[in-house]
Amino acid sequence: MSEKIIQMEKVNKWFGDFQVLKDIDLEVAPKQKIVVCGPSGSGKSTLIRCINRLEEHQKGKIVVDGIELTENTKDIEQIRAEVGMVFQQFNLFPHLSILDNCTLAPIWVKKIPKLKAEELAMKQLEQVKISDQAKKFPGQLSGGQQQRAALARALCMEPKIMLFDEPTSALDPEMIKEVLDAMVNLAKGGMTMIVVTHEMGFAKEVADEVIFMDEGMIVERAETKEFFANPKNDRTKLFLSQIL
């Protein structure tokens, strides 16, 4: 058990009367890459937002890297510093340059000296191939560049786990590839990743396992090849037939 980096046991969550997550059990081992797919409103985003407690779960237990998520703010902040997240809408800080976006949290949360943080940030920006945009503001970049900058910003905290919440859904088609390429590179580097996405090509290339969610439940979880070759559940089959 101890080698699991994320453990979720019987996690339940309600928005008002509506139950978004129903008895979710999920375990993720270090360096595992998991793709979560499913129709909209199935609770995929809520699931991964629970992992760094952007959403609170009401019942059940979530343990991330040995720390259980409770009301304790210190624990939550520590987990968030270890878990990076990339959002659908990029959510870069528009009042700061790309470089400052990347150094803000390392300087103020991890207390890394400014020069060192900038060095690290430039390295990460080079990894995602936008080091030449470092001095620009987010508003001056294209969507694909912004998303790569957001990825670099999350990586600057040197996280153990990366969460992706539909990272390519808000992008124009021609920009999707550049973001996916950056994510593939990251996966090759051995990062633990949980990716909510509709990009099945990416799933086939990178994921170890695929999870299919519907109506707040994990309907099917299988190794990638198995998942696409012979899905067991009818809903999974229907979903795959619609998007492939």
Added chain:
Amino acid sequence: MIKNINFLRKPSREKFNLFFSIGIFLFSLGLIDVTLNSLFDVNITSFFPRVLNYFTPLIFGFLGLHYLRIEFSGNKMLDKLNTNINSNWFNSILTLLIIFVLIQNIPPLLNWLIIDANFVGTTKEDCTDSGACWIFIKIWFPRLMYGLYPNTELWRINTSFIMLITLVVALFYIPIKLKKYLIIFLIFVFPFIMFNLISGGNFGLEWIETTAWGGLSLTFIISIFALILCFPIGMFLALGRRSSAPVTRYSSIGFIEFWRGVPLITVLFMASVMFPMFLPDGVYMDKLFRVIIAITLFEAAYMAEVIRGGLQALPRGQYDAAKSLGMGYWRLHMLVILPQALKLVIPGIANTFLALVKDTPLILVVGLLELVGMIDMAKTNPDWLGFATEGYVFAGILFWIICYSMSRYSQRLEKKYKTDR
């Protein structure tokens, strides 16, 4: 040749010179008519019947502008005027009316303000011309600036304001690394230095009661202190009102709604008359202090709502992103949320600051005499009865200069912090 032209037709480009000269002629005729009429009491169109006579300038001007309305005339100036102030008959009438009002009013105003005004002399009797009596302002000038502060000690006020201006100017020229410290010094240390210098009582300086302070310097003192204090208080109130902790939220709401609900005059009366009664015996708080605190709390409530507006305008994604990077409440707000929210509401903040500056004359009701209060006092002086207008015009001009500079500065800040696109 003239016979071939239908004058009711739209003026055309082919006959540009003709239409242009007729238009200019009629338009100038209208202007001359108004000018002679209103400034020299000469009526060149008196041979018309009275009703028509009254409207002649408008009719001349209207016809003139009609003939000038040549589409694509090729003349850049004319085209620009036509599209902006003479695009159709309604706009041309508005244009004419505005020009006429200006012609009627500006010369008399200039006469009163400058040409016929009195500048030389020392007493009321020297004001012999029909215009404004600026001698009044000249003689009372030190009082209007410094109130009843003793003449021999004026250097203290001057020194502290020169220091303040020097420091603020220095702020723009020193390297960024030192800027932080200078700002901290300006906000947390300098007010006390300034206050000690002006009030005295130590370092061998004579103690001067705050009731003797007054004039424009008092306006500045109150404004500066209230501005510096009300900003952070408003910021915390705005955050408090959005807090998820019920005690914080409801006490912030209560505070804001209370101060927004009462008129400033009442607050000032309470501060000066009622408040001392609640203090235990032997505890004394200076009236000026009480007034500054009252104004600060009053404006802080407004500031809080302005800032809250900015906080609400930020998308939830900004909070998510900051949280996901491990930032706690204070770091999230200080580094990510507030810098953006404040930038958004610079116009609203400037608005509140201007209102604050213009609210200061109200302290008159509790017996503190800043600029307007001193003018009120000066105009009732037996030697200088009847010069209220000059005084209020003077105060108006000074306030306008102060407020306009603040407004310009806020516009500059807006431009400076505009980072989107």
